[in-house]
Amino acid sequence: MADNDAIAQLMARCVLRDQRAFRELYRHTCAKLYAVALRIVRREDWAEEVLQESFVNIWNHIAEYSAARSAPLTWMTAIVRNRALDWLRRPNLEHGDEDYDLLVEAVADDAPGPELILGASRDARALAECLKQLTGNQRQTIILAYSHGLSHGELAQHLKQPLGTVKTWIRRGLDRLKGCMDTSAAG
Amino acid sequence: MKYTNPQFRDAVSAEYVLGTLQGAARRRFERSLKDDPRLRQLVAQWQNRLAPLDELVEPVQPPARVWRKIEDRIVRAGPRRWLSDMRFWRAASFISAACALLLAVYIVQQPPRAPETMVVVMSGDQGTPAMTVSWPVKPSGKPKLRIRVMGHPDMPPGTSWELWMLPGSDQKPVSLGLIGTAPMQELAIPANLAPMINRATGLAMSQEPAGGSPTGLPTGPVLYKGLCTPI
Numbered sequence: 001m002a003d004n005d006a007i008a009q010l011m012a013r014c015v016l017r018d019q020r021a022f023r024e025l026y027r028h029t030c031a032k033l034y035a036v037a038l039r040i041v042r043r044e045d046w047a048e049e050v051l052q053e054s055f056v057n058i059w060n061h062i063a064e065y066s067a068a069r070s071a072p073l074t075w076m077t078a079i080v081r082n083r084a085l086d087w088l089r090r091p092n093l094e095h096g097d098e099d100y101d102l103l104v105e106a107v108a109d110d111a112p113g114p115e116l117i118l119g120a121s122r123d124a125r126a127l128a129e130c131l132k133q134l135t136g137n138q139r140q141t142i143i144l145a146y147s148h149g150l151s152h153g154e155l156a157q158h159l160k161q162p163l164g165t166v167k168t169w170i171r172r173g174l175d176r177l178k179g180c181m182d183t184s185a186a187g
Numbered sequence: 188m189k190y191t192n193p194q195f196r197d198a199v200s201a202e203y204v205l206g207t208l209q210g211a212a213r214r215r216f217e218r219s220l221k222d223d224p225r226l227r228q229l230v231a232q233w234q235n236r237l238a239p240l241d242e243l244v245e246p247v248q249p250p251a252r253v254w255r256k257i258e259d260r261i262v263r264a265g266p267r268r269w270l271s272d273m274r275f276w277r278a279a280s281f282i283s284a285a286c287a288l289l290l291a292v293y294i295v296q297q298p299p300r301a302p303e304t305m306v307v308v309m310s311g312d313q314g315t316p317a318m319t320v321s322w323p324v325k326p327s328g329k330p331k332l333r334i335r336v337m338g339h340p341d342m343p344p345g346t347s348w349e350l351w352m353l354p355g356s357d358q359k360p361v362s363l364g365l366i367g368t369a370p371m372q373e374l375a376i377p378a379n380l381a382p383m384i385n386r387a388t389g390l391a392m393s394q395e396p397a398g399g400s401p402t403g404l405p406t407g408p409v410l411y412k413g414l415c416t417p418i
């Protein structure tokens with residue numbers, strides 16, 4: 001796991017157009033961010049394109065990063081996720097539907113509790129605790145959408161549920177998650 | 188569409204971060220984000236809530252060609268976008284010309300020695316000059332920076348403006364101190380920075396927490412920056 005303080009220092013230097021710092025920033029974060037892209041687009045050549053686009057974007061917009069709002073890696077990850085999601089939603093993209101069926105199985109609603117699969121940071125434990133409060137369907141749809149980029153339609157198709165049902169699971173799940181996390185953050 | 192209802196704003200932000208807000212609705216939401224800082228705040232909160240889900244990703248090393256392509260696109264092609272921005276050069280040449288004229292008058296009036304002056308025209312993302320900093324180039328002593336702030340910029344409560352010197356391409360920026368929004372200011376800088384500032388490549392000004400950067404390096408957004416031009 002890349003160290004957020006080191007990344008923050010490198011980003012500060014990148015703001016001032018320090019190219020050596022940018023290469024260091026890439027070296028520190030590329031494996032993590034490539035994995036995030038790969039998990040969503042599921043093809044190495046696509047993930048490479050997404051990573052390339054994302055880093056060009058990061059370089060061009062690095063001055064807009066605000067340390068008060070999010071950790072540097074969270075900000076960078078959001079850029080990669082957005083690029084990857086845009087990539088998936090391109091018209092005429094050939095999907096491998098069988099991959100989705102495997103994924104849906106892997107994130108089944110009776111899979112091991114999220115506390116087993118989430119990392120050990122304090123934030124991760126808080127999220128894991130709150131994910132446990134959701135119903136299995138709510139948890140599964142949220143994880144499939146966030147981690148693997150499944151759309152409402154894809155979730156409905158692969159979970160063999162009406163679209164409205166899937167949308168309700170997600171909406172209620174997110175609502176409950178927020179309530180739970182805001183309470184645990186305040187406590 | 189306007190995002191006014193607070194519950195709706197939060198719900199749309201959540202689905203945007205989750206990735207289930209799609210197509211035209213996603214584009215529309217991204218357009219609203221540009222000029223709605225509170226909406227950006229809601230999005231950041233959701234990113235922070237869900238970010239731990241990325242902790243369980245096993246890192247995968249991408250092929251080396253990815254960095255080479257990135258480098259081709261940004262480092263070699265345009266190391267400093269604002270250096271190639273015509274508006275920057277137009278503003279810089281205009282102000283340089285004005286300063287040269289002033290200097291010429293000064294030289295005529297005081298023929299023996301004309302101290303060289305360094306001028307930095309600083310601009311924001313739009314390329315419009317927003318601030319100038321100038322100081323006499325002297326081999327020793329404490330330089331006093333003369334700062335002109337144009338327009339009437341707002342400084343949000345709880346924040347400070349910090350001025351940075353950029354010593355060169357591979358060195359870390361050095362803080363010169365905090366400045367305000369007043370149209371005319373002076374900032375005396377420590378004597379030990381004097382030899383450095385005369386060789387600096389540029390200056391930058393960032394928005395920091397009240398009292399200045401806690402880390403000794405810029406942490407907030409860089410509002411203005413510019414190159415040092417000796418005249």
